[in-house]
Amino acid sequence: MLTSMVVITSAAHAANALLAEGAGGKEHSGINPPLNGAIVLGILLVLLFITTRLNKDR
Template structure:
């Protein structure tokens, strides 16, 4: 795909021209925070070398 052919596609994507609802930012951020806290908990539980 050349650059000239990619421009209309990229413009459509940038404007949100898809037929789907966008992701809920609160749900996405909350899920990411939960996963990071869970990974931190697992890491600290297995790090018992002190």
């Protein structure tokens, strides 16, 4: 039990060290929130339209 905790802790420390080293002060562009929201809204509206058109219970 104790050895598995040591391995998990060591892996967490190694991952943190790699992430800190890889950051290097560079900022990534990321996702454009308004564009992402518009795309998700469009997909949901299409799914809603399809669901309402294919509803056989009416």
